[in-house]
Amino acid sequence: MKKIFVLIPVAALALVSCVKTQDVYTGAPESREIAISALSLPATKTAADTYAGPIASTTFPADLNMYVAAYQVSPTPANYFGATQFTNNGSYWGGGKYWPLSEAYLNFLAIANAPSATFDATTPASGAVISFDASGQNDLMYAIGHAAVSQSGNGLTFPNVEMSFRHALAWISFRVKGAAAITISSITLNGANYSGTYTVTHTNYNQSSDQSASGVWSSVGSSANVAVPNWTSAALTNEFVGVGNGLMIVPNPDATSDFTGFTIAYSLNGQSYSYTYVPDARNVDQGKHYVYDLTFTLHEILVDASVSDWVTDLNGNSTDDDNVAVNL
Numbered sequence: 001m002k003k004i005f006v007l008i009p010v011a012a013l014a015l016v017s018c019v020k021t022q023d024v025y026t027g028a029p030e031s032r033e034i035a036i037s038a039l040s041l042p043a044t045k046t047a048a049d050t051y052a053g054p055i056a057s058t059t060f061p062a063d064l065n066m067y068v069a070a071y072q073v074s075p076t077p078a079n080y081f082g083a084t085q086f087t088n089n090g091s092y093w094g095g096g097k098y099w100p101l102s103e104a105y106l107n108f109l110a111i112a113n114a115p116s117a118t119f120d121a122t123t124p125a126s127g128a129v130i131s132f133d134a135s136g137q138n139d140l141m142y143a144i145g146h147a148a149v150s151q152s153g154n155g156l157t158f159p160n161v162e163m164s165f166r167h168a169l170a171w172i173s174f175r176v177k178g179a180a181a182i183t184i185s186s187i188t189l190n191g192a193n194y195s196g197t198y199t200v201t202h203t204n205y206n207q208s209s210d211q212s213a214s215g216v217w218s219s220v221g222s223s224a225n226v227a228v229p230n231w232t233s234a235a236l237t238n239e240f241v242g243v244g245n246g247l248m249i250v251p252n253p254d255a256t257s258d259f260t261g262f263t264i265a266y267s268l269n270g271q272s273y274s275y276t277y278v279p280d281a282r283n284v285d286q287g288k289h290y291v292y293d294l295t296f297t298l299h300e301i302l303v304d305a306s307v308s309d310w311v312t313d314l315n316g317n318s319t320d321d322d323n324v325a326v327n328l
Contacts, residue, residue, distance in 0.1 A: 032098045032099045032101070032158060033094050033096070033097065033098055033099075034070070034094070034095070034097045034098060034099055034161075035092040035093065035094050036066070036068070036086060036092060036093040036094075036110070036161065036163065053137055053139070053230070053245040053248075054139050054167075054169075054171045054245060054246065054248055054310070055139045055141070055167075056310070056311060057311070058311055060112075060165065062088050063088060064088075064112055064113065065085055065086065065087050065088075065093075065112070065113075065115075066085075066086050066093060066110045066111065066112045067083045067084065067085055067086070067110065067111045067112075067114065067115060067117055067119075068083070068084055068086050068095060068097075068108055068109070068110045068111075069081065069082050069083050069084070069108070069109050069110075069119035069128070070097070070106050070107065070108050070109075071106065071107045071109075071122070071205065072100070072104055072105070072106055073105045073106065073107060073146075073205065073206055073207055074104065074105045074207065075102075075103065075104065078122070079122040080100075080106055081097050082119055083111075083117055083118070083119040083128070084096075084097055085115070086110075099149050099156075099158050100149055101156070102149070102156075103148070103149055103150055103151050103156075104148065104149045105146070105147075105148045105149075105207050106146065106147060106148075106149075107144065107145070107146045107202065107205045107211070108144060108145040108146065108147075108161060108163070109127060109128060109142070109143075109144050109200065109202050109213070110142065110143045110144075110145070110163060110165075111128055111130065111140075111141070111142050111200070112139070112140070112141040112142070112143075112165060113138040113139050113140055113141065114130050114132060114138075114140050116130060116131055116132070117129070117130045118130070126199075126201070127199060127200040127201045127202045127213070127215075128142070128199070128200045129197065129198075129199050130197065130198040130199075130200075131195075131197055132168075132195065132196060132197070132198050132250070133194060133195045133222070134169060134193075134194045134195065134248055134249060134250050135194045135195070135222075135224070135226070137229070137245075137247065137248055139167065139169065139248060140167070140168040140169050140198065141165040141166060141167055141168065142165065142166055142168060142200045142213065142215060143163040143164055143165040143166065143213070144163065144202055144211060144212075144213040145161040145162060145163040146161070146205075146207075146211055147159035147160070147161045148207070166213075166215075166287055167286060167287045167310045168198050168215050168217075168286050168287070169248040169249065169250060169251070169286060170248065170249055170250075170251050170258070170284035170285060170286055170287075170288055170289075170290065171246055171247075171248050171288070171289045171290065171310060172189060172192075172246050172247050172248075172249065172259075172284070172289075172290045172291075172292070173242060173243070173245075173246030173247075173289065173290070173291045173292070174187050174228060174242070174243040174246060174262075174291075174292050174294060175240040175241060175242050175243065175291065175292070175293050175294065176236060176240065176241055176243060176293075176294045176295075176296065177236055177237060177238060177239055177240045177241065177293075177294075177295055177296070178236040178238075178294075178295050178296030178297060179236060179296055179297055179298050180235050180236060180237065181235070181268055181269065181298065182235070182236050182266055182267070182268050182296045182298075183233055183234065183235050183236070183266060183267045183268075184231075184233060184234075184236065184243070184264065184265070184266045184296075185233045185265045185266060185267065185272075186227045186228070186231070186233075186264075186265045187227065187228050187231070187243050187262055187263070187264050187265075188225050188226065188227045188228070188262060188263045188265075189225070189226055189227075189228070189247050189249070189259055189262050190225045190259060190260045190261050190262060190263060190276070191223045191224075191225065191259050191260030191261075192223060192224060192225075192226060192247065192249040192258065192259040193220050193221070193222070193223050193249050193250040193251070193252050193255075193258055193259075194222050194223065194224055194226070194249060194250060195220070195221055195222035195250060196217045196218065196219055196220040196221065196250045196252070197217070197218050197219040198215050198216070198217055198218075199215060199216055199218065200213055200214070200215045201213065201214055201215070201216070215286070216253065217250060217251055217252060217253055217286070220250055220251075220252040220254070220255070223259075225263075226247060228243050228244040228245075228246060228247055229244050229245070229247075230244035230245055231243050231244040236296055240293060249284065251283075251284050251285055251286050255283065256283060257282035257283050258282060258283050258284045259282050259284075260278065260282065261276050261277055261278035261279065261282070262276070262277055262292070263275070263276045263277075264276075264277070264294065264301070266296070268298075275301065277301075277303060279292075279303075279305065281305075287309065287310055288307055288308070288309065288310065289307065289308050289309065289310045290305065290306075290307050291305070291306045291307075291308075292304070292305050293305075293306070
């Protein structure tokens with residue numbers, strides 16, 4: 001009897017660019033599961049880690065679920081499967097979905113950290129519609145992929161799928177340094193957007209290598225004043241220290257500003273103070289990381305702002321803001 005070896009597709013997940021995939025084999029001919037995997041998996045985090053914060057690395061977290069839909073482009077255009085939860089079983093993410101047992105071309109759309117996504121897989125250009133609330137500080141990401149099952153001799157060749165995830169939110173961080181006599185108790189982002197509808201459109205979804213996906217925010221609302229979480233008050237040092245994980249907010253393409261400013265609560269010589277800073281530019285873009293470096297002296301607060309792509313270094317592409325001086 002002729003032996004059959006089946007290749008399970010494996011995807012390399014990165015937040016910026018795709019990387020080469022690994023091959024995963026099984027000897028069971030009936031097992032043709034669509035599987036998505038990272039080239040190297042990080043150690044699984046604790047159950048208490050619900051990813052209430054930005055995913056800043058280029059490796060997809062091992063215990064983060066995703067929701068995947070697939071559309072069959074050929075031989076007959078049709079919805080192959082709707083939004084399905086894919087979970088990590090130790091070596092790849094699987095959702096109990098299987099490749100066609102004949103030649104076919106499939107497109108995939110994946111969303112991470114957003115179980116409420118409604119996919120329209122029968123019309124790929126409509127993509128996914130997500131009603132998202134960022135108050136829980138979950139990182140919203142999306143990705144597309146495509147692959148073909150092809151005839152190879154008397155058998156079928158099952159493909160690898162590559163997906164590159166993009167961030168749909170904007171990330172705002174704060175770093176502080178300065179005189180040891182000063183203690184920062186909190187930093188609050190004021191009037192920031194925390195809810196909206198995000199629509200991912202999947203374009204060029206025929207058998208093409210130049211497929212693309214993009215997302216647009218609409219119905220943005222629910223602005224709030226929110227203090228940066230996971231920050232323990234401490235006296236300043238002469239080195240910059242990150243204030244918690246920062247905050248993720250919803251960009252509003254129809255507004256001239258996405259927050260009204262931020263308020264710093266601090267103490268000096270046993271006295272408590274509060275200062276609100278209003279940057280000249282207060283509009284943000286999805287997939288961007290905004291960093292405010294705050295330097296405290298005994299006489300003033302200096303503010304320096306920079307913006308970079310989400311996964312670059314905090315100091316990337318620095319653009320100086322006006323120095324702000326406030327009497328202490």
